[in-house]
Amino acid sequence: MLGSFNNHLFFLLCFIKLTRCFLTTPMAGETSWISHYDDRQRENGVFDSFLEVGEEGEKDASAVSLDVILPDDLLERILAYLPVASIFRAGCVSKRWYEIVNSERFLWNLSHVLPQKPWYFMFTSSDEPIGYAFDPVFRKWYNIELPCIGTSNWFIASSIGMVCFMDNDSRSELCICNPITKTYKKLEEPPGLKFSDYSALAISVNRESHIYSVAIVKSKQVPENFFQWDISIHVYNSVNRTWVTTLTEVLMGWRGGDESVICNGMLYFLVYSTGGGQPENRHALIAYNMSNRSSQGSLTRSFIPVPCSLTCGRLMNLKEKLVMVGGIGKPDRPDIIKGIGIWLLNDKTWEEIARMPHKFFQGFGEFDDVFASSGADDLIYIQSYGAPALLIFDTNHKQWKWSQKCPVTKRFPLQLFTGFCFEPRLEIAP
Ligand SMILES: *[C@@H]1O[C@H](CO)[C@@H](O)[C@H](O)[C@H]1NC(C)=O
Ligand SMILES: *[C@@H]1O[C@H](CO)[C@@H](O)[C@H](O)[C@H]1NC(C)=O
Numbered sequence: 001m002l003g004s005f006n007n008h009l010f011f012l013l014c015f016i017k018l019t020r021c022f023l024t025t026p027m028a029g030e031t032s033w034i035s036h037y038d039d040r041q042r043e044n045g046v047f048d049s050f051l052e053v054g055e056e057g058e059k060d061a062s063a064v065s066l067d068v069i070l071p072d073d074l075l076e077r078i079l080a081y082l083p084v085a086s087i088f089r090a091g092c093v094s095k096r097w098y099e100i101v102n103s104e105r106f107l108w109n110l111s112h113v114l115p116q117k118p119w120y121f122m123f124t125s126s127d128e129p130i131g132y133a134f135d136p137v138f139r140k141w142y143n144i145e146l147p148c149i150g151t152s153n154w155f156i157a158s159s160i161g162m163v164c165f166m167d168n169d170s171r172s173e174l175c176i177c178n179p180i181t182k183t184y185k186k187l188e189e190p191p192g193l194k195f196s197d198y199s200a201l202a203i204s205v206n207r208e209s210h211i212y213s214v215a216i217v218k219s220k221q222v223p224e225n226f227f228q229w230d231i232s233i234h235v236y237n238s239v240n241r242t243w244v245t246t247l248t249e250v251l252m253g254w255r256g257g258d259e260s261v262i263c264n265g266m267l268y269f270l271v272y273s274t275g276g277g278q279p280e281n282r283h284a285l286i287a288y289n290m291s292n293r294s295s296q297g298s299l300t301r302s303f304i305p306v307p308c309s310l311t312c313g314r315l316m317n318l319k320e321k322l323v324m325v326g327g328i329g330k331p332d333r334p335d336i337i338k339g340i341g342i343w344l345l346n347d348k349t350w351e352e353i354a355r356m357p358h359k360f361f362q363g364f365g366e367f368d369d370v371f372a373s374s375g376a377d378d379l380i381y382i383q384s385y386g387a388p389a390l391l392i393f394d395t396n397h398k399q400w401k402w403s404q405k406c407p408v409t410k411r412f413p414l415q416l417f418t419g420f421c422f423e424p425r426l427e428i429a430p
């Protein structure tokens, strides 16, 4: 432990030095450390010493001598306090630093010492899976490349540093990746109907063991019958590496959609009424216990009504609690939203935890009823499809805040923006 005052001071000085060294960015606003890291890794397998530092003109005498003075364990501690982006770049300084930041001990400690805030990846093109990732701690956008994914309209689900993609045509290409380290794994094709009308994808990663489950809810209209829908649930488990179909059932008057999430072993998904009905009854939530499959009886018994007339319900897992973000429809015109609400599910009842203040709602400019929203830990991101503006709600401090401006501009009127949230983590690999 760093007992004495002198040691504390020394630690602080090193920290300041290091953060100055590694937080400087090549261009204001936009940083491309990951692309650098990537290219070099692909070319050489290992990093050349001092490349990154030299490039930036930051290689001064004190940075070098620091490296010589510090014993491994102290260096480890200091590096552990840097943000993920800087740790990545620190790995390029020298072989020694590279070995430290890639050691199992360091990565394990990192995940326990300093929880990182979830980032938001914003797609800036609908044909190519390109975009920028926002780090809310340093309020910076990074240029990162996503592995595996084909276009921004693929299905995306994320949990604790892992992101799952599924293609939107055949719905048979599935891939799990860590978007920071770019490690990935393809999953075998899920069972069940190959062409379902609707599919919902969810993933859940265990924070300690890193074991993960992927769930897909498929829903298809029974031929020539508008009221009956075949619903099936398929679950993949990283221990057994196989898919199991855990439920097939016919729902009357309801169909599945593309919203689902796993919280605390429960799979939640939104269902949509196929009949007319009152606007407040057009959506419902189904709660399905993934560990207790067979004896749950009919899905209709696990229906939870939604709190109001919703237009664009989005489900997310915030610290293993289910949170829903939704557009609140006007009473006379439920397809036009008058605001956006955030609800937390307690047992079977909804508690409204926030409503977007009018000035932010207006701030989206061309807000329509379709928006992307995604969250993790204690942050919720909300983004209109029509503009690259990104709003962040901190559920701990009940604070709304715009992100820094994304380094992209809208190029044509119908350009759409969307995105997803993920935790930046170095120690997780599928
Ligand atoms: C990492 O954990 C080990 C064992 O738990 C501990 O001895 C070491 O000081 C930790 N290192 C850092 C950088 O926190
Ligand atoms: C999949 O494609 C359909 C048709 O283009 C689109 O309506 C739907 O939103 C897409 N799904 C996702 C998750 O983007």
Ligand SMILES: *[C@@H]1O[C@H](CO)[C@@H](O)[C@H](O)[C@H]1NC(C)=O
Pocket: 237, 239, 240
């Ligand atoms: C893995 O398969 C075994 C044998 O079929 C089963 O008993 C076990 O419950 C499965 N584990 C998970 C996590 O599904």
Ligand SMILES: *[C@@H]1O[C@H](CO)[C@@H](O)[C@H](O)[C@H]1NC(C)=O
Pocket: 289, 292, 295, 296
């Ligand atoms: C399964 O879950 C339901 C409700 O969550 C419960 O009533 C039932 O007893 C459970 N069955 C088993 C076998 O644990």
Ligand SMILES: *[C@@H]1O[C@H](CO)[C@@H](O)[C@H](O)[C@H]1NC(C)=O
Pocket: 264, 265, 266, 289, 290, 291, 292
């Ligand atoms: C899910 O089912 C398991 C096994 O029956 C039970 O232990 C657990 O409490 C259930 N979870 C919830 C949230 O009801």
